[in-house]
Amino acid sequence: MQKSKVIGEKRAANKILKDVLPTPMKVNRLSDEQKVNKITKHVEGIMDALGLDRADDSLADTPRRVAEMYVFETFMGLKPENFPRITVVENKLRYDQMIVEKDIKVMSVCEHHLVTIDGLAQVAYIPNDKVIGLSKMNRIVDYFSRRPQIQERLTMQIADALCAILGTKNVAVKITAKHYCVISRGVEDVNSSTTTSELRGKFKTDPTVRQEFLQLQK
Numbered sequence: 722m723q724k725s726k727v728i729g730e731k732r733a734a735n736k737i738l739k740d741v742l743p744t745p746m747k748v749n750r751l752s753d754e755q756k757v758n759k760i761t762k763h764v765e766g767i768m769d770a771l772g773l774d775r776a777d778d779s780l781a782d783t784p785r786r787v788a789e790m791y792v793f794e795t796f797m798g799l800k801p802e803n804f805p806r807i808t809v810v811e812n813k814l815r816y817d818q819m820i821v822e823k824d825i826k827v828m829s830v831c832e833h834h835l836v837t838i839d840g841l842a843q844v845a846y847i848p849n850d851k852v853i854g855l856s857k858m859n860r861i862v863d864y865f866s867r868r869p870q871i872q873e874r875l876t877m878q879i880a881d882a883l884c885a886i887l888g889t890k891n892v893a894v895k896i897t898a899k900h901y902c903v904i905s906r907g908v909e910d911v912n913s914s915t916t917t918s919e920l921r922g923k924f925k926t927d928p929t930v931r932q933e934f935l936q937l938q939k
Contacts, residue, residue: 734804741881744868746799753792760788795830798867805860807886809851819930821845821937822858831902832869840898840914843938846883847891847923847930858883872896872917880919890922893934 751759764784768775775781797803822844829838844858865878880894895918904911923930 734801737885740885742877756792757788761785798864807857808854812848812852825859825862827866829866829870834902836901838898843895845893849889851887876917876919892921893924894919
């Protein structure tokens with residue numbers, strides 16, 4: 722019964738994800754445990770190359786800890802079956818005004834250096850026939866954040882998913898984030914941040930709607 726439920730949820734996720742801008746990936750049929758074992762070996766090699774003593778009790782378990790963190794936490798958004806179960810309900814009230822979820826936490830990883838992207842997302846839509854549970858917008862942002870990312874793609878993936886789920890083009894996503902590849906290396910600028918937005922439907926074509934979305938963020 723549990724297996725059937727997992728298969729059903731994976732199919733539902735794939736139906737949504739087929740309309741989402743893809744993350745560059747290759748076919749990978751490794752199980753989670755095989756991924757953990759393989760990553761563990763690679764982290765051991767990195768630590769050896771850096772001259773770290775893996776026999777030290779503080780470092781001995783680091784390779785597997787890193788591997789499990791990557792597979793089950795940091796990059797869990799690479800697996801379709803981890804896409805959150807989404808609840809939508811009929812828009813019985815025929816509500817046709819903007820719905821905004823503000824200051825959704827974004828914690829992702831830059832795909833160029835595998836260091837932290839840390840910020841906030843503002844997500845909005847104008848419903849047609851369906852409305853989505855409010856916490857589900859947070860879960861969608863979190864799912865796509867848990868991949869190696871560039872901020873532009875992350876912004877578009879969230880918008881793609883919402884359009885597919887809600888059956889509307891009237892969607893807006895804005896992300897402002899700090900990139901630790903800028904903060905901790907290279908230019909080492911701790912003050913700068915990056916803002917990306919994806920405006921669709923009325924959010925893009927109607928100046929009044931766009932302005933309302935921007936005003937509601939203040």
